[in-house]
Amino acid sequence: PKKESDHNLEIMSLIDKIHLKYPSFGIRRITHELKEQGFEVNRKRVSRLMKIMGVETIYPKRNLSKLGLAKYIRPYLLRGLDITQGNHVWQIDISYIPMKKGFMYLTAIIDVYSRYIVGWQISNTLEKETQTELMSEAVKKYGKPEIINSDQGSQYTSKNWAECMEGHGIKISMDGRGRATDNIFIERFFRTIKYDYIYLNPSESGWELYQGIKEFIEQYNKRKHQGINNQKPIELYKFKQNNQLKSA
Numbered sequence: 001p002k003k004e005s006d007h008n009l010e011i012m013s014l015i016d017k018i019h020l021k022y023p024s025f026g027i028r029r030i031t032h033e034l035k036e037q038g039f040e041v042n043r044k045r046v047s048r049l050m051k052i053m054g055v056e057t058i059y060p061k062r063n064l065s066k067l068g069l070a071k072y073i074r075p076y077l078l079r080g081l082d083i084t085q086g087n088h089v090w091q092i093d094i095s096y097i098p099m100k101k102g103f104m105y106l107t108a109i110i111d112v113y114s115r116y117i118v119g120w121q122i123s124n125t126l127e128k129e130t131q132t133e134l135m136s137e138a139v140k141k142y143g144k145p146e147i148i149n150s151d152q153g154s155q156y157t158s159k160n161w162a163e164c165m166e167g168h169g170i171k172i173s174m175d176g177r178g179r180a181t182d183n184i185f186i187e188r189f190f191r192t193i194k195y196d197y198i199y200l201n202p203s204e205s206g207w208e209l210y211q212g213i214k215e216f217i218e219q220y221n222k223r224k225h226q227g228i229n230n231q232k233p234i235e236l237y238k239f240k241q242n243n244q245l246k247s248a
Contacts, residue, residue: 001102013098053096077173090145091186114237128155132164149173
């Protein structure tokens, strides 16, 4: 795990919870919330910790200074799109994961139609290569999606991401700036795993975190989800995949 002082780790864990609940809160309001909970922090410190965490406020306007290369930004392709089968659209994102004595990052990919988690990994960096490696592994295991949607973070607005997706023949879609709902399904997954597992069971080691997330995702894929009419992601995804193979 990445290291920070115990005091900073406590602050970072609270920042994560505040951001999940209020994604539009900027540095000023998050600093105020922390002070309300008894932490004497200034905006400079909060800004530094948020940068380490990879946490970015949802702004109602474009802020290119926080993006990667603007020339790699792609339009949002999901508006009004009827998603009727597995591997039509995947969503990918990366999220800060607090631990007892440090922190790591979790990247996950969800199939939008079935809500099935087709890939995930933990790492101790925000490097862009971790995203392309995970995507390539998921494509090898499940086949490629028609569209992959992400936010406009620097991991995705990069030559590395663009060339990897083009190599797989996958269309790139990106959230509009300031639109918290464009990548909603992977965001909901992160909210679920944090409230139902991560916050309740802070891990002491990377191995413990890996094993816990692995078990949680296996159960997540097998349990019924209200958003897909109480069906199980694993059954809905594989049912559609099998029918597509038979049709082919």
